[in-house]
Amino acid sequence: MDYLALQETEPIRRDDDLGVWIVTGFEQVRKLLRNPALSSAWPENGTTHLHDQQESRDGVRRTSDIVRRWFMFNDAPRHQRLRGLIAPLFSTSRLAELQPFVEESVDQLLHGVAGQIDVMLDLAVPLASRVVCRQIGLPPEVAPRIAAWASEIDALLVADYLPEVVERGTRALEEIEQAVATARAGSEVPAGSALEILSHAFGTGLIEELDIAATASLLIFAGFDTTSTFIGKAVRALMHTEQWSAAASERITSLVEELLRFDTSVQQVARIAVEPVEIEGHRIERGELVLMMLGVANRDTDAFTNSDVLDPGRQSSRHLAFGYGAHYCLGAGLARMEVSAALNGLVKRFSHAELAEPPVLRPHNGVTVLEHLRLSIRN
Numbered sequence: 001m002d003y004l005a006l007q008e009t010e011p012i013r014r015d016d017d018l019g020v021w022i023v024t025g026f027e028q029v030r031k032l033l034r035n036p037a038l039s040s041a042w043p044e045n046g047t048t049h050l051h052d053q054q055e056s057r058d059g060v061r062r063t064s065d066i067v068r069r070w071f072m073f074n075d076a077p078r079h080q081r082l083r084g085l086i087a088p089l090f091s092t093s094r095l096a097e098l099q100p101f102v103e104e105s106v107d108q109l110l111h112g113v114a115g116q117i118d119v120m121l122d123l124a125v126p127l128a129s130r131v132v133c134r135q136i137g138l139p140p141e142v143a144p145r146i147a148a149w150a151s152e153i154d155a156l157l158v159a160d161y162l163p164e165v166v167e168r169g170t171r172a173l174e175e176i177e178q179a180v181a182t183a184r185a186g187s188e189v190p191a192g193s194a195l196e197i198l199s200h201a202f203g204t205g206l207i208e209e210l211d212i213a214a215t216a217s218l219l220i221f222a223g224f225d226t227t228s229t230f231i232g233k234a235v236r237a238l239m240h241t242e243q244w245s246a247a248a249s250e251r252i253t254s255l256v257e258e259l260l261r262f263d264t265s266v267q268q269v270a271r272i273a274v275e276p277v278e279i280e281g282h283r284i285e286r287g288e289l290v291l292m293m294l295g296v297a298n299r300d301t302d303a304f305t306n307s308d309v310l311d312p313g314r315q316s317s318r319h320l321a322f323g324y325g326a327h328y329c330l331g332a333g334l335a336r337m338e339v340s341a342a343l344n345g346l347v348k349r350f351s352h353a354e355l356a357e358p359p360v361l362r363p364h365n366g367v368t369v370l371e372h373l374r375l376s377i378r379n
């Protein structure tokens with residue numbers, strides 16, 4: 001389906017083949033993401049016609065208990081309670097404290113690199129894994145396992161009508177639960193980490209014990225592939241739009257912001273109607289799934305002039321790459337910091353970079369994942 005064409009003609013449309021609503025207009029997405037009649041608990045309750053067929057055949061069980069607990073897939077008041085607990089991990093002051101760790105990690109990862117680099121394997125993947133472990137409070141030895149866990153969970157959320165995908169995703173979630181249990185049983189859960197905050201909340205009866213591992217797995221799912229792949233995409237964009245060696249830090253910041261809009265990583269977020277919703281002459285019935293196409297909405301010509309042009313000078317952060325409303329991305333500031341640190345680290349160290357091989361993408365999952373980005377570089 002040509003979603004960009006759809007935006008011009010039918011910014012809100014029911015797809016009768018899939019049995020879902022597709023929303024592509026910028027203002028329409030914003031309006032619906034503010035509407036409390038649209039719930040985030042879609043993995044449990046939302047079905048498409050693919051689910052109807054599969055479930056009636058195999059009786060496949062949907063979503064694990066752990067995913068149902070993610071605050072991303074809950075509404076008020078549970079959403080606010082859990083989000084509120086770990087929000088301080090992403091405050092401006094916390095990010096300022098984290099910045100030296102992020103920059104030192106970039107320096108360590110780039111130390112000794114010469115001639116060639118796989119931006120994904122040598123920089124983006126280990127950086128995003130280390131940062132997510134640090135925020136959670138998992139030891140650094142766990143970092144190399146993050147990518148595989150995230151990939152299995154990605155698949156689970158996209159194709160939970162396939163039994164083998166459910167099996168592998170469930171195993172990854174169990175391994176995370178185990179890693180969390182081991183870290184909590186150790187003598188030192190890092191001060192101020194998600195594990196410390198959540199263990200304390202469990203101790204005071206505010207949350208249940210499984211909410212701790214659930215929130216850790218949410219941070220891995222939400223914070224890893226999104227950020228690592230975006231680092232790779234930003235490096236490519238930098239090679240196309242700027243003179244590599246002349247790219248100053250402010251220009252990198254505005255390029256990153258514009259790229260978030262232009263090449264939106266999370267193409268869609270879903271909601272399910274818990275009450276009928278009337279909008280622009282349409283009626284979304286209770287129980288219907290609504291897909292908000294963030295990437296298409298970010299190309300809406302009514303919201304952005306020359307929206308199909310990547311214009312680093314645009315200087316607008318009024319895009320939907322991090323979502324909108326109550327579920328706005330908690331890690332937006334952290335992601336921006338990681339991407340900028342990675343780009344600045346590369347530009348500072350290398351005077352020239354060019355593609356050594358075509359990039360390797362992993363298709364299929366909710367977020368298109370860059371697996372390899374091999375560059376030839378000169379110091």
Ligand code: HEM
Nearest residue numbers: 072222223226227230265266269322323327329330331335
């Ligand atoms: C470029 C990188 C990233 C992108 C494009 C991105 C995108 C998004 C989007 C679109 C949402 C909204 C989901 C919805 O409305 O249903 C979201 C939510 C979320 N993101 Fe991010 N994200 C990124 C990085 C991160 C990082 C680094 C973390 C943390 C380590 C993170 C943690 C979260 C969490 C916890 C939520 C759920 C918020 C809630 O439900 O209240 N994200 N993200």
